[in-house]
Amino acid sequence: MSYGYQVSPTVVPYPDFDPREDAEVLRKAMKGFGTDEKSIINVICNRTNEQRQEIANQFKTLYGKDLIKDLKSELSGKFEDLVVAMMTPLPQYYAKELHEAMAGIGTEEGVLTSVLCTMSNHEIRVIRNAYEVMYGKSLEDDLRDDTSGSFKRLMISLCCANRDETFNVDQADALNDARKLLQAGELVFGTEESVFNSILVQRNIPQLKQIFQEYANITGHDIQTAIENEFSGDIKKGLLAIVKIVNDRAGFFAEQLYKSMAGVGTNDRTLIRLIVTRSEIDMGEIKQAFSLQYGKSLEDFISDDCSGHYKKCLLALIS
Known part of the structure; x- marks a missing residue:
């Protein structure tokens, strides 16, 4: 469901995709002394989430090992968080983000808003199903328990996923x-x-x-x-x-990205979620909106705010 906005992904299906070959490249990059981060970035950042799942299946078939677990053992810090996010199927990734926003003391309402206000009915239903499978409790129940008042009613209404999705105007x-x-x-x-x-x-x-x-x-x-x-x-x-x-959908996400990096410290969880999830949808349009709103490119912002393989990986996803 495009809602009529411009679809402009920066990550598209890799044309000569060979999941077996990619699995072998990743295995070689992690085998032996040291890790070849460049090869990992080159493969994972140039494949869609669906293609990454095929690589993970092929990796398990070839080596009897879980690709995400191997990546976690080889990588660290924010770069590890980013790569794991990229390798997680999107419904499970969104479900995890929503659950973590409500777990523990306090609720991160901004995460709930950013996800539930921007999803199509189908996307919300798929995320709801993933949430229940992963946590043994419905997303609606957790929203009811962890939010309150008018905001709770808004979140539960959105969770019902009953928006009219036609383009009819009266x-x-x-x-x-x-x-x-x-x-x-x-x-x-x-x-x-x-x-x-x-x-x-x-x-x-x-x-x-x-x-x-x-x-x-x-x-x-x-x-x-x-x-x-x-x-x-x-x-x-x-x-x-x-x-x-x-x-202004692209402007909304541009603002979210800006806020994740502006000021003291970076909200890496928000930055990772937005880059990973929008790169296959409308990141091209978001980058244009970002430059217009802030007079500086998203690439330059990330370059100034992040470092190392984490920075290289983020930049690869939006290029």
């Missing part, structure tokens, strides 16, 4: 929804968040764009301004994320 309905949002927010004392939840979670992407346009026509300001004024905390962040994704 201007009369859009105007009606815009009025409902106005009456539930700016024209009432205390915000009726359920109306925002219902409309932003269920309407298709082109219809939401039309609703936002109608809202601006009525009020003279955008829906983003209304949400900023009417909401606070995690629910505000969640609703704003949906609006940003509808209006």
Whole structure:
């Protein structure tokens, strides 16, 4: 489901793919004294996630060993984290990210928002299934236990994966929804968040764009301004994320990447998740948005912020 945005991957299926040959290259790179990181990067960064799974299966067939375990034993630090992320099937990877965001003390609401607000219905259903298999508990149950209030209701609604995914636009309905949002927010004392939840979670992407346009026509300001004024905390962040994704999907991810590297210290988990998952979808468009928004290329940001094989691997994924 492209939602009508530009599909511009930087990692595409390798044309002369031979999983057996790749498995042999990786085995040789890890055998004996020292590790040939360059060969590992060259193979893994130039194969899609689906092709990497085929390499892992071939590796197990040839050598009776688990490729991820061998890579973990040979690599270390952030480079290891990145390579393991690349080798993990995407549904399991997303499930793990969501679980870790809710495990332990406190919840990383930003991870929940970034994943659940950006997925198609099918993707969410596949992730839900993987989550239950891996953790013996439904994603919905964990969201209910680990989040609260309006944000909890938004996350559970998104987890249901019932968004209209057509591209049909009805201007009369859009105007009606815009009025409902106005009456539930700016024209009432205390915000009726359920109306925002219902409309932003269920309407298709082109219809939401039309609703936002109608809202601006009525009020003279955008829906983003209304949400900023009417909401606070995690629910505000969640609703704003949906609006940003509808209006400028690539810009949303560019902002997430920027925030992962800006300031003191790097949020490597976020950086890894975004680079690994968007490289096969729309990283080309995200890079353009990044340069426009921040006046510096994503490649330069990564080069300044990261180092060693970790940096080389990240750059290979977005080139």
